[in-house]
Amino acid sequence: MHLLFTPNHVGLITACYPPASALLSSGPQYLPNSQELSRLTYYASNRPGKINKLGSELEKRIRTECRKAQTGNTRAKASLLISLSIFRALATECRRDVSLLTPSLLASVNVTLTALSSDLEVAARTASVFIAWTTYTDGHLIGVDNNVAQNYISSLRIFSALGSVEAKTLDHEFRNRTRLVGLAALAGAVSSEVLYNTSSHFKAQVSVMVQPLLVTLLHAEVSVLERQSNSIKDKLKSPYLAEFRTRPAMERRAASIHIHVDGDNGPSTTDVITACLRPLSSLLQHSNGWQLGHIMQAVFDSLDELRSWEKLDQCRWIARKTCEWTQYQYRYAVPTRLVERLLESQDATSTSALQSALVAMVTTVFTSSIPLVNLSTSDIISNLITLVLHKVAIDPDDVLLASLVECIASLGTHVYYSDQIQDLAGELISRMVVVETQGVQARDQKNSKRSRAQALRCLLAGMLGFMQAADREGRALGDTEDGRERSRTISGSSPPQSPTLNIIPAQEPQGRPSKRTRVSPEIWHDTLSLICDSDYTVRADYAEALVFYLRTEIRKRGDFADADGVKRIRPLAEGPIQQATKMKLLIQGDSATRALNAAHAYIYMLATASSLGFDASSQGSSAHSAVDTPSVNILPPTPSTNPPSLSGRPENLDSHHQAQAQRQHPRRSMTNPPRKASVVQRAMDALPPRISASTAATASDYAHILVMLTVVHEQLPVRGLLSGVPMLLKLDGITNINDPIDAATRQRLWAIKEVIAKVWLVIGNVWACSELVKLAEKAISSMPGPSTLPMAESPEAGVLHAARELVQFNSAESKPLAQWTGVNAETALMALVSGERVQEATSLDRQGLLRRFAQQWSPDSALRESVERPSNFESLRGDGISPLLKLSPALMHIDNVSLHSLARSTQGVGVTDLREALEGRSSMSNPALAKAPSVSTLDHTSSIGASDLFSNRLTLARSRSKKRRLRTSGPDEVRDVLGKLGIGKQNGNSLLKASFPALQKADQR
Template sequence: MPFPFTPNHVQLIAACYPPNANLLTSGSDYRPNSQELSRLTYYASNRPGKINKLCGELERRVRVDCKKAHTGNLRARATLLITLAILKALATECRRDISLLSSSLLGSISITLSSLPKDLEVVARAATVYAAWTTYTDGHLIGADRYVTEEHMNCLQVFSQMGRADGSSTDHEVRNRTRLLGLSAVLGVVASDVLYYSSTQFLPQITALVPALIIPLLSVELGALEHEFSTVRDQLTSPYVSGFRARPAAERRAASIHLHVDGDKGPSSGDIANTALRAMSLLLEHSNANQAGMILRAVFDCLDDIGGWQKTEHCRWLAVKMADWTQYQYRYAIPSRLVEALVEGQDAPTSTPRHVALAAMIRTVFTSPTPLVNLSTSDIISSLISLILRRIVIDTEDTLLSTLVDCIASLGTHVYYADQIQDLAGELVSRLSLIETTGLGNGKTPSDNARAQAVRCLLASLLGLIHAADLHEAARDDEDGRRKSPTVASPALAENHVKTSRRTKVSPEVFHETLSLLCDSQYSVRADYAAAVVMYVKNEIPRLGDYADGDGVRRARPLVEGPAHQAATLTSIMYGDSTTRLLNALHADIYLLATSSVLGFNTGSSSGSTPPLSDVGDAPTDSTTAPTTADDSPPGSRDNSRRSTTIPPRTRKTSVMLRLLQNAPRRLSASANASASLSDYGNIFAILSAVHENLPVRALLTGLPMLLALDGACQYDNTTDPLVARRIRALKELLARVWIVVGNVWSCVEVTEIAQKALSSQHTVSLPDLHSCEPGVLHPPTNPVPFESESSETQLPTWDSEALLMAIVSNNNVQSATGLDRQTLLRRFAAQWSPEIAYKDSIEVQTSYDGYNDKISPLIKVAPGLMHIDNMSLQSLARSTRGVGVTDLREALEGRKSMSNPNLANRAPSLSTLEHTSTLTHGESPQHPLRQVRSRPQQRNKLGSANEVRDVLNKLGIGKQNGSNMLKSSFPLLQKSEQNRLKPPSIPPYKT
């Protein structure tokens, strides 16, 4: 019986409790009186001003009951359970005024969890109240109300700790029950507005709840985790949990959290993982790019705290699923943040499990079928390259290097625009050129092994990048049987998807910058680059007019190649397109490698010197054979590397290569012995074979003079040094094998018979095969095969070079493919050839030919460059031989004169790509020439300028002519100023 002066709200609350005698027997549910509870909720919903008093009274009861229940009072425990049920009913019925209940409700939950954390029944009832509050609140009090924010964070941390509870002191059933309760409460927060409303409070909440989602996932086997993921994927989450944020508060329904019944089979680890997966997927589905980065940062912190980086497979699986759960337009944040986290630890003295796991996660995300739009591949590859170089400076044998190479290669599986692979390859090539010329570090020169390792890593990355982007083409070629040697897929990319990729090939101009690596001072670099050249020639290089039949023979195709097409192709080959220039430089480098005694750029310093081989002898040191660097500094100068960094890498590389090629010996002798090993000659044979088989026409026109010059350098007499004799024997065998390949390609029986007879009649050495190179895999450095000691034999494989040459120029296949007769071919092949001339042809474009497909006018090409300088003769560029008529005058009056000729305008011309061919087809295909198209003017002037009209009238003879000389000066402005100085000004008989 209440006291007469008891407030009404207190009487309504007291009426909801059963009598004290019936508290302990009120059943296992401990529910308040339903009729009185309805009266209480009706009173609160119709009088929002009384809610604070009601909640204050209920909070006071909770605090008193918690204090008594903590000491073991069962009546207080029962009363506490009923009070929590009343709070749940008020939160549900007064959902429109949930902000008025938030303070007292969160305070009641917080004191309950802190007082009775081990009582799972009480905790379950508190979790139900907490889930109701997260369902109906809009989160605007988080961050604005300090007390509400603190109590919410306290509750969230308690539930998160329950979700990651361990079983050290309790059995597995109790542990799983505790985890399931905590995860259920956390799931309510993940699906609520309370997490996403305040941007400043998002990170603290994520930091508190993410461990509860990660630890259960790492506690089960990967197979069970995949099974639970398929269950989550097939069984959609309840719409009241996954989509209630889009519903109005009146239509939302709060989840009821119940404790598992004693005696039944307790929840398994799979059930816990299932709940964690649902919460994690919802968390990422509702997050933007910035929030996804915060989630990933919280995951990293959790893995650091629990040592979860040791479970690399779980980390890889989690990274892929996180990228898949994130919204389509925000998925790029996952790999970007992974790369950032990996770069943050680049200065660690040794690779840690964190580094290994992060690199594996990056590679797995890139090779997964999940599309990653808006991914900045350029920034990512730049970061990964810098990380590789940094790790090499610290430790050349770092275990992380191979995984980083795989990461760069895996970028090729995501091609979102046609030139993406070429852009990424250009970034790799630019770093290769910089390392090759200036080394690693800022003015410092690390060891030879560090530089060689850096070059090998970037080479492997380049090959893996191209191969990953071209997997679908490789698979199609393997099925059709058109490839002679199948391409081995990288183990890192073996599990990835095969997607259609319409991309442009890596142009020869890009690959041209790396050719000097064939003459590097380190054999491991030369061997890897030889494999890269072979792979590029077979799979990537454009073949304009170069192809062979299925049997490897190059024959003409009259139905496909008409006379005009053959003439255009021959013009492109003869005058030098990008592929021809690449082959010219390649043959020059091959000659240098086969004959030069000094290899590498920094030939004067210790870092770039070539160590003498045991079978070669000491290299000459006289000034006639040892070239200097581009700086012309003494070999021992300390400022050599410092000054060389001021010179552009390409300029320095060209200068050094020209010096090396100028000093290349024209005949092998004891004073000019080559530094190449026996393996180098085997690599040269592999390169030349690939070039002649895949680019037969270009290889013949550019490579046959090199074969003749190399044959002339292998002259042997009785006074030849034994070491030189071994090298000459290897070169002779190399040339004979190449001639056999040439004869087979062009179906020239005479050449094949001569070369085979020379090989079979004499004792020859066995050239080592080119080592297998898997794209995207960093294999250990390759050691060269030395020359074997042999008896003093004087006979070498010999043949008549003139007979070989005459057989080639007389071959019908050669004449029909090149379009040249026998005499023209003979003059071309017998012309003087040197590596210096070939290298200059590769870097100097002849003015008589600007490329087969380049149909843009030379005036358009040169005008942009001239626009940036004060060039008084620019007007002479637009001079035309046609007559001037009324049409020109009309265009001048209407302002169209400058628009019809961009060189007359006072601005750089622009080209429209409306009628240009697509870059998806290769740029050197003769079927799709580039056509010059006038760009659409933004705004047409109604009237022309006075200068244009006056110029046309003067050409028509209406204006006053400057003398009788009909030849116009190339500098009309200067001429006009000179005339004005000498003569009085004259006014034409017209006005403008």
């Protein structure tokens, strides 16, 4: 009944309800009168000032109806459903002024959900009102009105609870319908501007919405998730989100109890999964980097609360899809945040499900095909290395270490600039140098030795792993020679080997363009000392790593072999100048040659030293056990700049690579610290002159020596020949012992001679030297008994495998050395230098090769040769003339006046020349005034370089220009110098006159 004094807005609202007697019969839709509702919405849209009163009146009615409906009043429930429909109509029709309706609407939604959230019909009608508001609101009131913000967040929490309901009393269909109602409301909030309007409330909203989106996904199979994620690209919306039950109450109840009812198939689990994926993907697609960080934190909190870190497959899928759905320029934040969360949990005493899941998620992101632009791989690998060292310090046998190594290796799949792999390798090697020399600060000091060895093994495996991963993504085939050298590596036709020799097979080249460059020998150089590490497990792993590096990484420019394993000279298709340049680099030394020199020095030390290891206390330790190394903290972040180098410029093969290397790698290598260099020097000084029972190398070490030397000569024939044969002769020399020896010494001599014989066989096969092959095969076949070398294992590179067992010499076994003398070194050398292919490849004749191979070799000299010499192309040269000016007259057969003038200006005619002329003239008249000419350092290249670590002998030789100036001077010389300086009378032969003839003729006129 319309009362006389009833306000107009109240009367319009009351008219929308059916009579009290007809409320129950208005179901199941429970909708207001359509004609009266149109009058109400017309009134509200034309009078915005009345919207606030309309909202307040509806809120008051809803509060009353909710209170009555809680007691079971069905009329009140029916009236509540109609009131909610009126609110939705007002929000839809007054969309421009929806902010005026917001306070009362959100308060009504919150009151209704708080009172009747278990009633699915009421919750669905409330969700429709909420979705209508989120569709048209701009969200400004959320950041201004505290009551509005509280009602909004409270409503989100209730809808989130509905979207993740797990009540066991509910049947499967009713649970799915309840979840769909809550997820529909959350989808409306995700697609609304209210989520992104205020940054202060974004975190609060996301922390509420993420968990219900993950609950269903974490309990689904990955195959179902993948299939449904593909389907949401085609379907815009789910059919279950636009409607609710249209049946009477009795039928609705029956349908919820009975699963199979004809004509009423409820929503399936896949429909719920789709309803979760759609808002989750929308949330990620519209978030920036800062917002993505809050989303990731909400995901972590949800997984913690749900205790779902054990679901590795689902966690990996979520990480991969998070990256895929995120905007292209913000994807880097996903793995970055995962690694940060991993570091937050590093202090755990044991590996938790959280750590295992996070590592698996990071690895999944890196190994996927999703590009990650702006990813800071340097920071990522630094954090992962820090975590590895931290876990090793706590427990060297932590099960998470293998997963962390795999995670480090997965970084190789994301190469976005050419030197990225080199930068990552430099980061790892810098940490390895610190661990090698200073150890690891283990929590239990008893495990400090094992922790150090395990840390080195993890870093080595990680470095090999990301190089392999980068190869799978694309191998460098930029120039034709690189392609040839890859295709001509030894694959399966290596020379006959002993059954004890098992070499890692060469990898096949990739057929697509490169994404990276190789790891240069300058970077790898600092790891070579691990050949002589005090721990056998490290030595064994490094032997494997060195073999892998020689096969796949080191540049083989001009040093490749054919498919049958034989080194042949390539036709001079590139021209004689380039061929001569390559031969000069091979003979005089380049970065690969320097690395091989150092490798041979350390191999010799491994074979002969009585103690191994270059850490602080390795000298004097036993050969077969790690040493007590003073531990230091190695966990601080890696410095941004690389350690200084001992040498000058990097090695280059052409001007382009030289310029690029100088810009990107101003150092040759990170270099061993001086402390380590001094330890290496002491170790070389302590090398025994002969093999004895105290020699530290074991049978396993000699097996690894054979593998390393074999790969050197197969992969780098020329460099290996020039740097390895002198070492081989030196090693053979210390085995010639005529005095009586014990059984232990005899076994070591036997092993060395076997290694030498098999290396000679490899050299003979590579260079097709039949005489040398016959000599080596005869010596090997004459061995009395089986080989003394154990089987050299070849596990998968780049994976942290179990530590290999050490094979010692059998102390009870005694073999008389006199029965087998091995290969005669002199005969083998003469056969080698007589080889035609050796002479052609090295551009040396037989006598030149003899002089080259017969030179005095020592590990000290090899290490000095492994350090790059300072370049001679400096501005302060001996003759003061640049190479360009010296070569130009030979190339230009013309009288270039400007060039001659420029060349004279570099000869340094100045006050020094005048002083020397005057000194010489005075010495002629008065011998007492004569004095020795001063020796200037301007005409000398500095001899102070990195090689001074191994030699303190510095020499200063006078230049040829100084020798010429030692003769006495006369008056004519003084006059000539004055003339060159333009002082005094100018004659016709003046050098200055030649540069400006026109001006001088004008002066004469």
